[in-house]
Amino acid sequence: MRSYDVIVVGGGIVGGAIALQLAQSKLHVALLDRQNPGREASWAAAGMLSPAPDSPSAIPLVPFGRASLNLYPEFISEIEEISGQRAGLRRDGAIEVLFSADAEHQLSTLVALHRGLGLPTEPLPIDEARKLEPALGREARAAAWMKYEGFIDPRALIEAVLAAASASGVELHTGANVTQITGEGGRCGGVTTASEKFGAGQVVLAAGAFSAKIEGFAPPVSVRPIRGQMVALSSAAIPLRRVLRSERGYLVPRGGASPQRIVAGSTLEDAGFEKRVTPGGLERIFSAAQELVPALAGAEVLETWSGLRPDTPDHLPLLGPGELTGLTIATGHYRNGILLAPITAKLVREWITEQRVSMDWQIFDPLRFNEAKSARNNS
Numbered sequence: 001m002r003s004y005d006v007i008v009v010g011g012g013i014v015g016g017a018i019a020l021q022l023a024q025s026k027l028h029v030a031l032l033d034r035q036n037p038g039r040e041a042s043w044a045a046a047g048m049l050s051p052a053p054d055s056p057s058a059i060p061l062v063p064f065g066r067a068s069l070n071l072y073p074e075f076i077s078e079i080e081e082i083s084g085q086r087a088g089l090r091r092d093g094a095i096e097v098l099f100s101a102d103a104e105h106q107l108s109t110l111v112a113l114h115r116g117l118g119l120p121t122e123p124l125p126i127d128e129a130r131k132l133e134p135a136l137g138r139e140a141r142a143a144a145w146m147k148y149e150g151f152i153d154p155r156a157l158i159e160a161v162l163a164a165a166s167a168s169g170v171e172l173h174t175g176a177n178v179t180q181i182t183g184e185g186g187r188c189g190g191v192t193t194a195s196e197k198f199g200a201g202q203v204v205l206a207a208g209a210f211s212a213k214i215e216g217f218a219p220p221v222s223v224r225p226i227r228g229q230m231v232a233l234s235s236a237a238i239p240l241r242r243v244l245r246s247e248r249g250y251l252v253p254r255g256g257a258s259p260q261r262i263v264a265g266s267t268l269e270d271a272g273f274e275k276r277v278t279p280g281g282l283e284r285i286f287s288a289a290q291e292l293v294p295a296l297a298g299a300e301v302l303e304t305w306s307g308l309r310p311d312t313p314d315h316l317p318l319l320g321p322g323e324l325t326g327l328t329i330a331t332g333h334y335r336n337g338i339l340l341a342p343i344t345a346k347l348v349r350e351w352i353t354e355q356r357v358s359m360d361w362q363i364f365d366p367l368r369f370n371e372a373k374s375a376r377n378n379s
């Protein structure tokens with residue numbers, strides 16, 4: 001049986017970033033993925049680095065998102081240096097565009113909410129918004145400027161993270177489908193795959209939307225997949241520099257060349273593990289994209305795909321020690337896993353190497369939906 005200090009289950013952005021940090025702390029780390037790593041939600045994402053809440057349930061996540069965004073420049077320069085690959089962080093900001101009849105009222109509510117959460121969002125007069133992004137549609141009535149936001153190409157990012165992890169000594173096992181996390185006497189012992197056992201006193205569960213399929217938990221980890229469809233367009237119209245978002249969708253530029261690749265999203269669908277791309281989903285994305293930038297009506301459709309976001313009952317991540325000693329859970333990042341990867345990796349490293357963390361994490365307690373939690377609190 002091969003043995004390690006730590007086994008990380010799942011080679012998406014979350015598992016990849018964690019494995020890298022742990023290897024940098026001189027631990028012998030194995031990263032196990034049932035397929036080629038980085039091909040699930042992390043590959044499908046739009047790549048917005050936005051700590052702004054997209055719904056009331058996301059409000060408790062804002063301090064965590066802000067902390068992660070602050071870590072991003074260093075996270076990227078380290079990854080780029082170690083891997084020798086570009087991850088392409090862009091810090092050009094985002095514009096939230098409002099189309100409704102009461103857009104001005106909506107704008108002041110949004111700006112007040114963001115400022116109350118420590119986010120320096122500014123109202124942006126619509127003619128100023130058009131100066132920044134001349135392709136913006138005529139129907140836009142108001143806009144908010146999130147100058148502090150960034151965006152990244154998640155496919156380049158995950159490639160660079162995995163290359164950096166590998167260069168730092170992480171042993172990458174592809175085709176390693178983990179079926180069970182093993183333990184004895186309340187302590188973690190390692191994992192079992194379809195063909196092999198791996199030993200480790202520390203295991204990190206980072207299998208994204210698939211985490212609940214792995215045995216060794218009672219009840220299973222509270223994660224379920226929420227499908228998001230996406231489209232890549234090639235447009236020769238005026239290039240976008242920033243993310244454009246509305247209530248109905250978003251556009252994220254990839255590169256500045258003409259014709260420009262623009263990623264448009266997305267849907268939020270409860271479709272189980274089905275990753276089909278549907279006419280209905282695409283129609284909603286096209287309609288939202290053209291409302292933001294009407295010139296996209298003539299764009300070429302380059303690619304369509306979908307991914308499965310790891311969602312939880314309260315839409316907040318599951319982060320922290322699991323039921324077994326030595327087990328750390330890091331999943332359920334739902335719509336924000338690209339943004340939250342650096343802070344997640346930092347916290348998991350702290351748990352494993354220092355047995356304490358530098359941030360308040362209790363709202364993310366992975367056992368919060370289990371009865372086992374009360375048993376732990378009473379012990």
Ligand SMILES: Cc1cc2nc3c(=O)[nH]c(=O)nc-3n(C[C@H](O)[C@H](O)[C@H](O)COP(=O)(O)OP(=O)(O)OC[C@H]3O[C@@H](n4cnc5c(N)ncnc54)[C@H](O)[C@@H]3O)c2cc1C
Nearest residue numbers: 010012014040042046047048178208228307336337338339
């Ligand atoms: C359409 C879409 C748009 C998004 N846009 C954004 C965005 O703009 N910004 C943002 O921050 N977030 C965004 N997200 C969310 C983000 O993509 C996810 O939160 C994040 O990628 C989750 O990362 P992960 O590593 O936990 O999971 P994943 O990337 O899904 O990785 C999980 C890995 O675990 C592996 N695995 C699964 N089961 C097993 C097993 N039994 N054994 C071994 N390996 C296993 C899988 O093969 C996979 O490689 C978006 C998501 C989608 C779908």
